Amino acid sequence: MASHDTGINIFKGTCNQLLAAASGSLFAISDGMSYAWTAPAVPYLISEHSHIKTTKYNAEWLETILMLGALCGLPLTIYLVDKIGRRNSLLVASSVNASAWITIALGTNMTQLLVARFFSGMASDMAFVAAPMYIAEIADQKIRGFLSGIIYLMMLTGCVIVYSVGPFLPFYVSPAIGAVVSSLEVVIFGFLPETPYYLLYKHNPEAALKSLQYFRCNGDIEKEIEEISKAVERQRSERGRIQDLFLVKSNRRAITTMTVLNGGQHFCAISVIVMNLHLILKAAGSIYIDSSITAILFSVIMLVAATIACLIVDKYGRKVLLVMSAIFSGMCLLAIAIYFNLQKNGVDVRKASWIPIVAVMVYAAAFKLGLGIVPIVVTSEIFPAKIKAVGMTTADAMYVGWSAVVLQIYQWMDRTYGLHVPFYFFAGCCFSVMLFTIFYIPETKGKTLEEIQTMLKEEQPLLQHTS
Template sequence: MLLPGSVTDKFQGTFPQVLAAVSGTISAISDGMQYGWTSPTIPILLSEDSPWEVTASQAEWLESILMIGACCGLPATMYLVDKIGRKKSLLIAMVITLLAWIVMAVAPRIEYVFVARFCAGMAGDMAFVAAPMYVAEVADQKIRGFLSSLIYVMMLTGILIVYCVAPFVPMWVPCLLGVLINSIGLTIFPFQPDSPYYLLYNNKPDEAKEALKKLRKRDNIDGEFLDISAAIERQKSEKGRFQDLFLVPSNRKALIIMVMLNSSQHMSSISVMLMNLHSILAEAGSFYVAAHTGAIIFSATMFASAMTASLAIDNFGRRFLLCTSGLFAGVSLLTIAIYFTIKNSGVDISKVSWLPLFMVILYAASFKFGIGLVPVVMTAELFPAKVKAFGMTLSDLCYVGFSVISLQIYHVLRHAFGIQVPFYLFACSCFCTVIFTLCYIPETKGRTLEEIQMILKNEFKSKYTDGDAKLDDGNKDGYKNEAYVP
């Protein structure tokens, strides 16, 4: 019997799942590069060495056009992930992003770059909806949290790469890296199994069984296959209209959780930090750190934290990471707010001018340990198959929308009342996330997707009382059995 506490046992026999998840999310490295591309590139575009004629207004729009593309891609994403499937949607996203990098590398004018980044935003949105769905549906529950978190780790890898490379090389080099990364995904991912859930949902039981055998690396998958089949049949019997996200209590609870978690990511100031870090440190009077060095330290800290959290999420659970992250991120932002309040009151605090930089780094570590990682894992876990595309797309819309809202709040409050005020608000948001997590969010660690639906419906009762996913000694498939209370 495998015990979930052992890392070796946990990953034993899961190589096909890991390969499928890694190859399916590798394009997120490219998406992270697109997201971080403007930070080191805009100063170059506004200099005399710019390869294109770029105005300051155009440079600002280079950031926004990516998010506008993501918003415009939502209807296509909602349609394609159910119509052609998660795997094919990911392949289409990889192709579009690859072409976008090629256009950016050879663009004769800045207008071509606008079009390329708009398309890259659409493709990135599709990938960030389809990838968590695919991974959650192919992964064993014992490593589902780790594999689902890979997409954020990949994205942070892309941000770190572009911060390390773009300031020091010609403009076409990051584009070439983006092409290479997507080419790797397009070489490996087409040969990976499709989602057994999606295949069963589309009445392809033989293909679903073969996919499950490949993913589990064993022939005896009858127990899990029957459980998935029962889950699909039950979910097929339920209505799958858009309005059912709001009318069905379990769907509504899942939607409330995801709206709150996605909004909390940006209301915890991550977009503000990523886009205004240098001006924040400058206003704090912190000791000098070169812009590219500060960006590298910040992104490297987030990467290390996300890697740690991705390995811990299936041991400690989603709620623990959310609460720990929210608490420390809130303390970091509150300290920054107090620092600015004292500084702006005229008190000499030069002896602690190092504090804002230290708190920013602590924030980077704590944010990505939970609030910046757990939502993408839970998004794919909470919604049933019938409304999963609707739910995940709407959640993604909230994520994109609140990125804009948080930036506007920051700039408006900063100019009206001082820089400390938005940081008090962002700190309060972090603490509210902790309270919301404790009061409303169920623990999904070690649960199958069907069991999570039963929990949301308040129809689930485990045979065990300690909350851990345990294996039944009599279960020859190695698949966890639970008792369901109708």
């Protein structure tokens, strides 16, 4: 079992899996850049120095249009990941993302930027469905959590790049970097094989065997390919309709889990903070450190914390990381809410303006140690092969949909009541996610994909399965 492997031993014989996971996740650097791009870009675009004249209201649509593009891309995503495969879907998504970044770099008006962001959202949706599927289907169970978490590490690297480059260099530099990164994935990942699960599902056993041989430098290949074949055949006999997500008990448990986890990430404020960090810190009026420097530190801390989470998620499990992350994230958001509440009521908080900075930094670490990593790991694990494309795309749709909803809630609460109200709300959501995790979410650490499906179908409460 994975839990018995320690240190570097768990990576023995997995070099090709690491290469595939890393190269197949390069798109996430570009996506992380796209996700965080509005934080430094919007202040520039609405300034008098902007080469594209716009209003704050119109610039805010650069956030929302990214999510709308992702939602509109859902039908295409469902079709392509099963029609052309996980690998080819990633290559298509990276190509589209590269084109979108080039358009932004050369754009001369808001329409061009909005169209590019829309297609970038479509590409990101496809990639964030295809990549976890690809990784889960090639990974040894002992490092599946780590490999799945690489996507978030790449995404956070993108955030670091944007926060470090955006405020200080010309407008076109960030898009140029994004285009180069997306193009690199097309070049490197194009040489790697499709997953054995998908190849068997498409009745190509010879290619599946070669794929598994590539990803297993040692071990009993014949035994594993037989196990995968049996799992695929069993799951092929099951009906893979969209309604089965809600009619089949195990799928219903899976989609409920992902609805709360994917929604919970946004209701715990990550999208709001990442996309509006510069404006939030400016509103806090800190006299201790510039908001641009704080944003860089924020993104670096997220990256470090996410790296640690990837290394320990297969050792300590998914649930304990989620619970601890939700608790500490909630406490940080509560501190920020209280600060803005006092500020709104006329209290002189200048000497305490370090509080939101420290709270944001601790939040960055706390969130990425659990809430920011575990959901994508669990998403790749809990849907059966027959319904995986639909299930993961639906889960991704919820992630995108909740993001758009939360951004609107935040903007409305901020305009109507002040900044303290949305942060009180987000803190309460963190504690709600904590309770849901404790009493409902299954522990998938160290289990094969087949064992997870068996566990989800059992009648016993999921709380018992925390080994």
